[in-house]
Amino acid sequence: MNKSTIIILVVLVCVFLGAGLYFTNEKLKEERQKRKEAEQANVRLIMDSIRKQKGFSEVVKDELKQLGQQFEAIEPDVTAKIAKAIQLIEINQTENAIEDLAVIMENLLNDYYSKDNAFNAWLKNRRADLHNLLSYCKEDKKINDVELQFFLGVKTIRNKEDHTLNLKLDEYLNATGLIVGIGAIVKIASFWKTKKVNQHLVIA
Secondary structure, three states: OOHHHHHHHHHHHHHHHHHHHHHHHHHHHHHHHHHHHHHHHHHHHHHHHHHHOOOHHHHHHHHHHHHHHHHOOOOHHHHHHHHHHHHHHHOOOHHHHHHHHHHHHHHHHHHHHOOOHHHHHHHOOOOOOHHHHHHHHHHOOOOOHHHHHHHHHHHHHHHHHHHOOOOOOOHHHHHHHHHHHHHHHHHHHHHHHHHHHHHHHHHO
Protein backbone atom coordinates (compact mmCIF):
# COMPACT_ATOMS: atom_id res chain seq x y z
CA MET A 1 0.00 0.00 0.00
CA ASN A 2 1.61 3.24 -1.13
CA LYS A 3 1.68 6.50 0.75
CA SER A 4 -1.06 8.22 -1.29
CA THR A 5 -3.44 5.29 -0.71
CA ILE A 6 -2.84 5.51 3.04
CA ILE A 7 -3.56 9.25 2.99
CA ILE A 8 -6.81 8.66 1.04
CA LEU A 9 -7.88 5.97 3.54
CA VAL A 10 -7.12 8.28 6.49
CA VAL A 11 -9.14 11.07 4.84
CA LEU A 12 -12.05 8.69 4.18
CA VAL A 13 -11.99 7.45 7.80
CA CYS A 14 -12.01 11.07 9.04
CA VAL A 15 -14.92 11.90 6.71
CA PHE A 16 -16.92 8.87 7.93
CA LEU A 17 -16.14 9.67 11.58
CA GLY A 18 -17.08 13.31 11.06
CA ALA A 19 -20.32 12.33 9.36
CA GLY A 20 -21.08 9.88 12.15
CA LEU A 21 -20.51 12.55 14.79
CA TYR A 22 -22.61 15.05 12.84
CA PHE A 23 -25.57 12.69 12.55
CA THR A 24 -25.19 11.66 16.21
CA ASN A 25 -25.25 15.32 17.29
CA GLU A 26 -28.25 16.00 15.05
CA LYS A 27 -30.04 13.00 16.56
CA LEU A 28 -29.27 14.22 20.10
CA LYS A 29 -30.53 17.71 19.20
CA GLU A 30 -33.71 16.19 17.78
CA GLU A 31 -34.23 14.07 20.92
CA ARG A 32 -33.63 17.11 23.17
CA GLN A 33 -36.14 19.13 21.13
CA LYS A 34 -38.71 16.33 21.40
CA ARG A 35 -38.17 16.13 25.19
CA LYS A 36 -38.54 19.91 25.46
CA GLU A 37 -41.76 19.86 23.43
CA ALA A 38 -43.09 16.99 25.57
CA GLU A 39 -42.29 18.91 28.78
CA GLN A 40 -44.01 22.03 27.42
CA ALA A 41 -47.04 19.93 26.47
CA ASN A 42 -47.15 18.50 30.01
CA VAL A 43 -47.02 22.00 31.51
CA ARG A 44 -49.88 23.08 29.22
CA LEU A 45 -51.93 20.07 30.33
CA ILE A 46 -51.30 20.89 34.00
CA MET A 47 -52.28 24.54 33.49
CA ASP A 48 -55.41 23.56 31.55
CA SER A 49 -56.32 21.28 34.45
CA ILE A 50 -55.80 24.14 36.95
CA ARG A 51 -57.92 26.48 34.83
CA LYS A 52 -60.73 23.91 34.70
CA GLN A 53 -60.69 23.59 38.48
CA LYS A 54 -63.20 26.36 39.12
CA GLY A 55 -62.40 28.48 42.11
CA PHE A 56 -58.61 28.09 42.34
CA SER A 57 -58.27 31.84 42.91
CA GLU A 58 -61.27 31.72 45.25
CA VAL A 59 -59.51 29.11 47.38
CA VAL A 60 -56.38 31.28 47.49
CA LYS A 61 -58.43 34.35 48.46
CA ASP A 62 -60.19 32.39 51.21
CA GLU A 63 -56.81 31.28 52.56
CA LEU A 64 -55.60 34.88 52.54
CA LYS A 65 -58.76 36.12 54.28
CA GLN A 66 -58.28 33.56 57.06
CA LEU A 67 -54.64 34.59 57.31
CA GLY A 68 -55.59 38.26 57.52
CA GLN A 69 -58.02 37.57 60.35
CA GLN A 70 -55.19 36.07 62.42
CA PHE A 71 -53.37 39.42 62.37
CA GLU A 72 -56.33 41.75 62.95
CA ALA A 73 -55.85 42.12 66.70
CA ILE A 74 -52.05 42.12 66.85
CA GLU A 75 -50.80 43.59 63.53
CA PRO A 76 -53.55 45.37 61.54
CA ASP A 77 -51.01 46.60 58.94
CA VAL A 78 -50.45 42.98 57.88
CA THR A 79 -54.21 42.47 57.58
CA ALA A 80 -54.44 45.57 55.37
CA LYS A 81 -51.61 44.32 53.14
CA ILE A 82 -53.27 40.92 52.79
CA ALA A 83 -56.56 42.64 51.87
CA LYS A 84 -54.67 44.53 49.15
CA ALA A 85 -53.20 41.26 47.84
CA ILE A 86 -56.73 39.80 47.58
CA GLN A 87 -57.86 42.84 45.57
CA LEU A 88 -54.89 42.41 43.22
CA ILE A 89 -55.78 38.76 42.61
CA GLU A 90 -59.36 39.82 41.79
CA ILE A 91 -58.15 42.18 39.05
CA ASN A 92 -55.68 39.58 37.69
CA GLN A 93 -52.53 41.31 38.96
CA THR A 94 -51.16 38.17 40.59
CA GLU A 95 -47.51 39.22 40.29
CA ASN A 96 -48.26 42.33 42.36
CA ALA A 97 -50.13 40.21 44.90
CA ILE A 98 -47.08 37.94 45.27
CA GLU A 99 -44.93 41.06 45.71
CA ASP A 100 -47.18 42.11 48.61
CA LEU A 101 -46.84 38.66 50.21
CA ALA A 102 -43.04 39.01 49.97
CA VAL A 103 -43.27 42.42 51.67
CA ILE A 104 -45.28 40.87 54.52
CA MET A 105 -42.65 38.12 54.88
CA GLU A 106 -39.88 40.72 55.05
CA ASN A 107 -41.69 42.95 57.55
CA LEU A 108 -42.52 40.06 59.88
CA LEU A 109 -38.92 38.81 59.84
CA ASN A 110 -37.56 42.33 60.33
CA ASP A 111 -39.83 42.79 63.32
CA TYR A 112 -38.84 39.41 64.73
CA TYR A 113 -35.06 39.85 64.38
CA SER A 114 -34.57 43.64 64.66
CA LYS A 115 -33.53 43.50 68.33
CA ASP A 116 -31.87 40.10 68.14
CA ASN A 117 -28.17 40.52 69.05
CA ALA A 118 -27.18 37.24 67.41
CA PHE A 119 -28.86 38.27 64.16
CA ASN A 120 -27.25 41.73 64.19
CA ALA A 121 -23.83 40.15 64.80
CA TRP A 122 -24.42 37.68 61.93
CA LEU A 123 -25.60 40.47 59.64
CA LYS A 124 -22.45 42.60 60.09
CA ASN A 125 -22.17 44.78 56.95
CA ARG A 126 -24.91 42.98 55.04
CA ARG A 127 -28.31 44.50 54.39
CA ALA A 128 -31.31 43.27 56.36
CA ASP A 129 -33.15 42.39 53.13
CA LEU A 130 -35.44 39.43 52.57
CA HIS A 131 -32.66 37.20 51.23
CA ASN A 132 -30.49 37.67 54.32
CA LEU A 133 -33.46 37.53 56.70
CA LEU A 134 -34.51 34.19 55.22
CA SER A 135 -30.93 32.92 55.19
CA TYR A 136 -30.54 33.71 58.89
CA CYS A 137 -33.96 32.22 59.58
CA LYS A 138 -32.55 28.95 58.24
CA GLU A 139 -29.39 29.39 60.33
CA ASP A 140 -31.66 29.97 63.32
CA LYS A 141 -33.40 26.65 62.50
CA LYS A 142 -36.77 28.36 62.12
CA ILE A 143 -37.07 27.05 58.55
CA ASN A 144 -35.32 24.20 56.74
CA ASP A 145 -33.26 24.22 53.55
CA VAL A 146 -36.17 23.21 51.29
CA GLU A 147 -38.37 25.97 52.72
CA LEU A 148 -35.53 28.47 52.24
CA GLN A 149 -35.25 27.66 48.53
CA PHE A 150 -39.00 27.94 47.98
CA PHE A 151 -39.33 31.15 49.99
CA LEU A 152 -36.43 32.71 48.06
CA GLY A 153 -38.45 32.02 44.91
CA VAL A 154 -41.13 34.42 46.19
CA LYS A 155 -38.39 36.99 46.78
CA THR A 156 -37.19 36.51 43.18
CA ILE A 157 -40.69 37.23 41.85
CA ARG A 158 -40.84 40.35 44.04
CA ASN A 159 -37.51 41.57 42.65
CA LYS A 160 -38.61 40.92 39.07
CA GLU A 161 -41.86 42.80 39.71
CA ASP A 162 -39.89 45.76 41.11
CA HIS A 163 -37.61 46.00 38.09
CA THR A 164 -39.83 44.91 35.19
CA LEU A 165 -42.59 46.94 33.59
CA ASN A 166 -45.87 45.01 33.34
CA LEU A 167 -44.30 41.72 34.45
CA LYS A 168 -46.33 38.69 33.32
CA LEU A 169 -45.30 35.25 34.54
CA ASP A 170 -46.51 31.86 33.37
CA GLU A 171 -49.67 30.83 35.20
CA TYR A 172 -48.00 27.89 36.96
CA LEU A 173 -45.39 30.27 38.42
CA ASN A 174 -48.10 32.63 39.65
CA ALA A 175 -50.02 29.74 41.22
CA THR A 176 -46.87 28.43 42.87
CA GLY A 177 -45.85 31.91 44.04
CA LEU A 178 -49.21 32.49 45.73
CA ILE A 179 -49.24 29.11 47.47
CA VAL A 180 -45.62 29.39 48.64
CA GLY A 181 -46.12 33.01 49.72
CA ILE A 182 -49.10 32.04 51.87
CA GLY A 183 -47.18 29.06 53.28
CA ALA A 184 -44.18 31.28 54.08
CA ILE A 185 -46.32 33.79 55.99
CA VAL A 186 -48.01 30.98 57.93
CA LYS A 187 -44.62 29.53 58.85
CA ILE A 188 -43.06 32.88 59.82
CA ALA A 189 -46.18 33.88 61.74
CA SER A 190 -45.98 30.67 63.80
CA PHE A 191 -42.84 31.88 65.64
CA TRP A 192 -43.44 35.63 65.16
CA LYS A 193 -46.79 35.48 67.00
CA THR A 194 -45.30 33.49 69.87
CA LYS A 195 -42.70 36.22 70.43
CA LYS A 196 -45.33 38.95 70.08
CA VAL A 197 -47.64 37.33 72.62
CA ASN A 198 -44.75 36.87 75.07
CA GLN A 199 -43.80 40.55 74.69
CA HIS A 200 -47.39 41.61 75.48
CA LEU A 201 -47.37 39.37 78.54
CA VAL A 202 -44.12 40.97 79.78
CA ILE A 203 -45.49 44.50 79.23
CA ALA A 204 -48.75 43.58 80.96
